[in-house]
Amino acid sequence: MTVHNREIAEQFSHLADLLEIEGADAYRVRAYRQAAQTIAGLSESLADRAAAGEDLSALPHIGESLAEKIRTICETGHLPQLEEAEERLPAALSDLLEISGLGPKRVKALHQDLHIDNLQDLKQAVAEHRVRELSGFGAKSEQALADKLAQWQGPAERLPLIEAEEIARPLVHSLRGLDGVDQVTIAGSFRRRKETVGDLDILVTAAEGTSVMERFTGYDEVSEVVSQGETRATVLLRAGLQVDLRLVPAAAYGAALHYFTGAKAHNIAVRRLGVQRDLKINEYGVFHGDERVGGRTEQEVYDAVDLPFIEPELREDRGEIEAAQEDRLPALIGLDDIRGDLHAHTKASDGHDSLRQMAEAAAERGYAYLAITDHSQHVTVAHGLDPQRMAAQIDAVDALNEELDGRIRVLKAVELDILADGSLDLPDDVLERLDLCVCAVHHKLDLPRQKQTERILRALDSQHCHILAHPRGRLIGKRAGYELDLERVMRAAAERGCALEVNAQPKRLDLDDSDCRLAKELGVRIAISTDAHSQGNLDYMRFGVDQARRGWLTADDVINTRGLDDLLALLRH
Incomplete structure (x- = not known):
């Protein structure tokens, strides 16, 4: 049995939650969270x-005790x-x-005083107005809790892309290691690089007689074989996670890859173009009558309907067909x-x-x-x-840059809180010493739409x-984000020369793909x-690039594709 990093991290995180609810030593809780x-x-x-x-104890924040665990x-x-x-x-x-607003101390009080053990218990206690009776709650906070419970959609049924990757990687490696196997590709929403994945579709080409199905169904992480042919x-x-594997002939591989990559609406649009040319396009190939005239590659599918190749990230039937027709x-x-990363944290x-x-x-x-x-x-x-600490950090960056001798330039920066009134969290005389400021909302996420928008607009004026x-403040599967007139914010950002971030953290991916297109x-x-x-988090950049690609962005749309001098000139503009 293979245990994934995700599962180890989840067990440590879950233990930290329960220990914090119990009121365990803060250092112990923090150690598990950091691990x-x-x-x-x-x-x-x-x-x-x-x-x-x-x-394993050589890893950051992993001592011998945690390494043994x-x-x-x-x-x-x-x-x-x-x-x-x-x-x-x-x-x-x-x-x-x-649930936003419920920290460990409050959860402990709910459990001890109201005997709440789960979300259903909490919903019932809120409906019966018993929560307001607890110290530290009251009628207003109980109503706010009721609103948040009504909005919460429960645990996500789809996996974040990063978790699907971790699961898929060893499975694909196992299949590729089999003699006679030629191509192994994961299609579907995984290949289109959607931020969450519901299941996996794997396509394989292999020599006749290769025991692909036996290798697949015998994989050590399979809990149930639903069907096998x-x-x-x-x-x-x-x-x-459900995984479907299809063994396809090389002559139809491109057609099958196109079909199972989707999205369905994109495929339908391509098939309609085929019908106009007296062609039938399906997972088995491109056919004129009973004769297969294409489908070995995806390019052959698009050639058949007079289209250039369309990248998988664009295949959502959101104008890509028309754009392809018009070059x-x-x-x-x-x-x-x-060329660089503009948002990163240290132990400071x-x-x-x-x-x-x-x-x-x-x-x-x-x-x-x-x-x-x-x-x-x-x-x-x-x-x-x-x-004072920010000033010390600035000095430390200057000193480090001298020691690095031009191998890389560390930019003096800060993730600067936008306060509730739209002012910024540090004085101007400190900010003037920085190369750039990355401004963010971290609190008062429940402000009304207009107030939240005005708050951010005031920050953009700086x-x-x-x-x-x-910009949306969302956490995928956990928090929808704050109420915001994002288009108004974008128009203001364009006028002021302020950039908006695609945060590549897999739990955020904020902006989303539609937001990127609008930007x-x-x-x-x-x-x-x-x-x-x-x-290791620096490797998350690929998820941000995936999101940008789904939003039709080019290198020219992104500021950190520029060299250092051009970037600094742009920031000073």
Whole structure:
């Protein structure tokens, strides 16, 4: 049984939740949370590293005790300390922490005083007006809680793209390692790089007699074989994800890849164009009558209807067919176009690595620059920097840049809180010493739409507001984001020369793809940044690029595709 990093991180995070609800030592809780964040940001499999006998305690925030717990999870799939905590407290209590405004202390009070064990218990207590009787709540907070419960959609049924990747990677590797297998491709929403994935569609071409189906259904993470035939099988994985595998002939591979990549509406539009040319296009090929006249490659499918190749990220029937017919398809941005990252954290606030470690990691990725944007003072939970600490950080960056000797330029920056009245969280004399400010909303997320919009517009009026970070404030599957007239904000940003961020953190991906498309139409500059809290998080850039591609963005639309001098000139404009 393969244990994924995601599962290890989830067990540590769940244990931290239950311990915090219990009122355990804050240092112990923080240790588990930091470990979970470190593990979630790793690109290499911890299970593989444990099996190879590597020293896991060398990882950031992973001491010998935590390293031993990781090895236990990798070997058994279970964390004994979590099972013990679940014996003391209902496991579903941690679900209550998903509701905005319910921290561990409040959840503990709800559990101890009202005997609430899960979300259903909470909904009933709110409906019966029992919550308002608790100290620290009251009628208004009870009503606010009722509103949030009504909006909450429950645990997401679709997996974030990063989690689907982690599950899919070893499965694809297993199939590709089989003699006789030629091509293995994951199609569907995964290939279109949607931010969440409901299931996986895998297409395989292989030599006749290759035991693809046996390898697939015998994969060690399969919990149930739903169906199995000679050319198709469906399984459920231990993670709950359904996977369909289709063995297709090489002559029809392109047609099958086009068909199963979708989206359905895009495929229908292409098929209609085929009908106009007396062609039938399906998963088996391109046919004129009974004769297959194409389908070995996707290009042959598009050639058959007089279209250029359309990138998978654009295949949503949102104007890409018409753009292709009129030779207006954008030259989409690629990961290689990115010259630097403009949003990253260090241990000075809530990051896990030092200033030097983050700079070295960015240099290893070939970046010309990295903006260190630790939080400003208002975000106390993240140990935000006050003016004195910010000044010290500026001096530290200057010193580091001299030592780096031009290998990479670390930009003096901050993730600057936009306060409730739209003012910024640090004084002008400090901000004037910075290369850029990434401004963000982190509190008062429940302001009415007009007030929230006016708050952000006032922040954009400042000469120090260079980038508006995660503009909607959403967390995928957990928080829809605050009420906001985003188009009005975009128009103001375009007028003032302020960029909007595509935050590449897989839990955010904010702006979304439709927002990116609107920003492009309105002439708004975009920054694709990782919001990295560790060295490994810098690899999240690919998810931001995926989102930008789905939003039709080119390299010219994105400010951090520019060289250092051009970027700094643009920021000063």
